[in-house]
Amino acid sequence: MSSSMEFSQAGSFASAPASTSSEAHASAPNSQQAMWAIEFEKVSKSFGAHRVLVDLDLQVKPGEKVALIGPSGSGKTTVLRLAMTLEKPTGGDIRVFGESIVFDAAGKPLSISQEARIRRRCGMVFQQFNLFPHLTVLQNLILAPTTVLRQSREQAEKSALEYLRMVGLESKVHAYPAQLSGGQQQRIAIARALILKPEILLLDEITSALDPELAGEVLDVVRNIAHEAKVSLLIVTHEMRFAREISDRIAVFDAGRIIEQGPPDKIFSNPESERTRAFLQRVLNH
Amino acid sequence: MKAILEYWPVLAQGLWVTVWVALCIIPGAALGALILGALRLSETTAIRMTAMLVIEFLRAPSALVLLFWVFYALPLLPGMPRLSPLAAAILVLALDGAAYGAEIVRAGIEAVHRGQTDACHALGLSKLQSFRRVVLPQALSQIVPGFGSLARSMVKWTAIVSFIGVQDVLYVGNYIRGQTYNTVAVYCLLAGLYWILTVLCGAAFRAIEQVLPLNRALRAARVSTEAAPQMGATAGAAQ
Amino acid sequence: MTWDWSFVVKILPQLMDGVWYTILVTIASSAIALIGGLLLAILESVSTTLGRSFVRFWLELFRGVPTLVLLYFAFYVLPEAGVTLPAIPIGIVVLGVVYAAYCSEVYRGSLITIPSELRDACVALHLSSFITWQRVLVPLMIKRSIPALLNYVLGMFRETAVLFAIGVPVLMGEANVVGYENFRYLEPFTVAGVIYIGMNLPFLYLLSRFKDKHV
Ligand SMILES: Nc1ncnc2c1ncn2[C@@H]1O[C@H](COP(=O)(O)OP(=O)(O)OP(=O)(O)O)[C@@H](O)[C@H]1O
Ligand SMILES: [Mg+2]
Numbered sequence: 001m002s003s004s005m006e007f008s009q010a011g012s013f014a015s016a017p018a019s020t021s022s023e024a025h026a027s028a029p030n031s032q033q034a035m036w037a038i039e040f041e042k043v044s045k046s047f048g049a050h051r052v053l054v055d056l057d058l059q060v061k062p063g064e065k066v067a068l069i070g071p072s073g074s075g076k077t078t079v080l081r082l083a084m085t086l087e088k089p090t091g092g093d094i095r096v097f098g099e100s101i102v103f104d105a106a107g108k109p110l111s112i113s114q115e116a117r118i119r120r121r122c123g124m125v126f127q128q129f130n131l132f133p134h135l136t137v138l139q140n141l142i143l144a145p146t147t148v149l150r151q152s153r154e155q156a157e158k159s160a161l162e163y164l165r166m167v168g169l170e171s172k173v174h175a176y177p178a179q180l181s182g183g184q185q186q187r188i189a190i191a192r193a194l195i196l197k198p199e200i201l202l203l204d205e206i207t208s209a210l211d212p213e214l215a216g217e218v219l220d221v222v223r224n225i226a227h228e229a230k231v232s233l234l235i236v237t238h239e240m241r242f243a244r245e246i247s248d249r250i251a252v253f254d255a256g257r258i259i260e261q262g263p264p265d266k267i268f269s270n271p272e273s274e275r276t277r278a279f280l281q282r283v284l285n286h
Numbered sequence: 287m288k289a290i291l292e293y294w295p296v297l298a299q300g301l302w303v304t305v306w307v308a309l310c311i312i313p314g315a316a317l318g319a320l321i322l323g324a325l326r327l328s329e330t331t332a333i334r335m336t337a338m339l340v341i342e343f344l345r346a347p348s349a350l351v352l353l354f355w356v357f358y359a360l361p362l363l364p365g366m367p368r369l370s371p372l373a374a375a376i377l378v379l380a381l382d383g384a385a386y387g388a389e390i391v392r393a394g395i396e397a398v399h400r401g402q403t404d405a406c407h408a409l410g411l412s413k414l415q416s417f418r419r420v421v422l423p424q425a426l427s428q429i430v431p432g433f434g435s436l437a438r439s440m441v442k443w444t445a446i447v448s449f450i451g452v453q454d455v456l457y458v459g460n461y462i463r464g465q466t467y468n469t470v471a472v473y474c475l476l477a478g479l480y481w482i483l484t485v486l487c488g489a490a491f492r493a494i495e496q497v498l499p500l501n502r503a504l505r506a507a508r509v510s511t512e513a514a515p516q517m518g519a520t521a522g523a524a525q
Numbered sequence: 526m527t528w529d530w531s532f533v534v535k536i537l538p539q540l541m542d543g544v545w546y547t548i549l550v551t552i553a554s555s556a557i558a559l560i561g562g563l564l565l566a567i568l569e570s571v572s573t574t575l576g577r578s579f580v581r582f583w584l585e586l587f588r589g590v591p592t593l594v595l596l597y598f599a600f601y602v603l604p605e606a607g608v609t610l611p612a613i614p615i616g617i618v619v620l621g622v623v624y625a626a627y628c629s630e631v632y633r634g635s636l637i638t639i640p641s642e643l644r645d646a647c648v649a650l651h652l653s654s655f656i657t658w659q660r661v662l663v664p665l666m667i668k669r670s671i672p673a674l675l676n677y678v679l680g681m682f683r684e685t686a687v688l689f690a691i692g693v694p695v696l697m698g699e700a701n702v703v704g705y706e707n708f709r710y711l712e713p714f715t716v717a718g719v720i721y722i723g724m725n726l727p728f729l730y731l732l733s734r735f736k737d738k739h740v
Binding site: 343346352358364444456460477 | 598602683684686721
């Protein structure tokens, strides 16, 4: 598992190569297909009578960067929350490296420990940072490594410092979240997610709560991740330029469905769907 | 249990005394709280500080200590009256309730938006007018729930009056226990009676909440949309 | 009757005994109330209907029944059930349990103000639910509850006076005994009252500091 792998140099996080994972899960039921990092199959999600996602199909290759765009309320956040098991789908199946995070082999709901094991390959960064306000930056970073990965304190602190350096905030080790700007908090939140070396990183509008000047520093960090790491990224964003620049593929959501997906250049310069065109026109000329 | 029920006339009498004491001290405390709470926010520093000292002074010893002092020690001072047990009990509990209530009143008044008094000023209302007609009606929607839980506590406070010989329901209960030695039943019965009294008291205050002007306005506005839950942080007035 | 200073000096040592017992009872009951209340709040939050209705019942019971009745109940019924305990532990436990109910309300109030996104973050970091409680939720609950809890500790200190009803030698009880032995009530009750008022000051100081910090 990637989580136990020794990490050698800052920037080479999430270095678990896809091949390792494929071998480890060679016996998984769907292994004859290409091994997707994450795969949504006919996933639907309703809150009461409100159908938020309808028969969604989405596959992401290991190391692939996919941007999810679309109007507000179209279900983008819900996709990420499903992947993180913060919500349960009402229909369909979600697989992480071939293993379902919804059902076990017998088709029954996963036990808590099984679910915890499989979803450990995912990490998530939230719009509102969600740092723990009562812990310092360092304590925020080492909480999961020391408790979930059972690393020693020294080891956890050492890697925490490396990730802090990576996001450019090693001077803030002992600050409390409330003492940091929004952009700094979000960079800490990214480091906190990366320190667990996820193979799939879910980013939900991580710059929406920030002033434009601060958004830039956060996006720089994400660019670094995208270029250097083999991690798969699922990025929900309203920053169209950023989505275009960073992603390998863009999926356009509308009313709980993906209406179109493809390479960024194609989506932006020559979209097939009329609704995509309308959406892009709206956001690009606001 | 049957043996106890034979004592129902004294029990009813004791219950009546408890209810009577509660009915005296709760309105008394409400009135005192309103006055003390308003004084607590006076613009004159001397009045404000005096009100604060009175409040803290009344709250600092528990009602029981105050009660014993008023009943046993006060009459020994020259020129001081000897109060009947009932009068002493009502006086002390009402004062204590007023002191706790004053903080609820103060918080309620402070929670009314500053702009409201500014608007009153702009309209030319006098201080007293704006307090009585604008600030207080709005503050009540926060004061009444807080005072409701204080009143529930005050019903329980009445239990201490038996110490100075007021024959309330606890006094009668102890007497019946002495006669029948049926300890468990007596105290379960007492617990049940007090519990019912506090529940009734709480219900009464919820009924009052319904008719408050601001709550009526909010309800009217809420007919279509659901409002966010209102946080009612009540002060630690649980004696 | 006139005030007699020499009598005051004579009874002061015995009243001081009462002060120590008052402090002891306050500390011990606070420990029960603060820890018990936290456990009750956690139990209510994690449990299903059964545990939740148990906690609700518990709260209702202690909010609706005077401490004095509960004290008498414990004091007279326990020996009948074959458990003979001295008055002091009975008083401590009854007071602690009653206030545990109040404290659990405080903790519950701060628990629901912790944004649900913070729990989401715990899931995203793969923290087990034990760790989530231990390292994130409980510290935040406690931190947000401190002023309100301090208020209840103060209330508990004030209410220790009723323990004299079952013979615990708290300050109130000592004053009563001294007065009874000497047929002089003026000085014991007055001095006790002044001491009680004085003992409030540290609490009021702490509370005002918290208020300053939050404004
Ligand atoms: N817990 C919930 N309960 C009920 N409805 C929900 C819940 N979570 C999301 N929804 C609804 O699901 C729909 C899709 O929400 P989602 O957050 O996925 O949209 P989104 O595409 O991320 O929008 P935005 O760009 O505004 O963040 C919305 O209409 C929302 O109201
Ligand atoms: Mg969203």
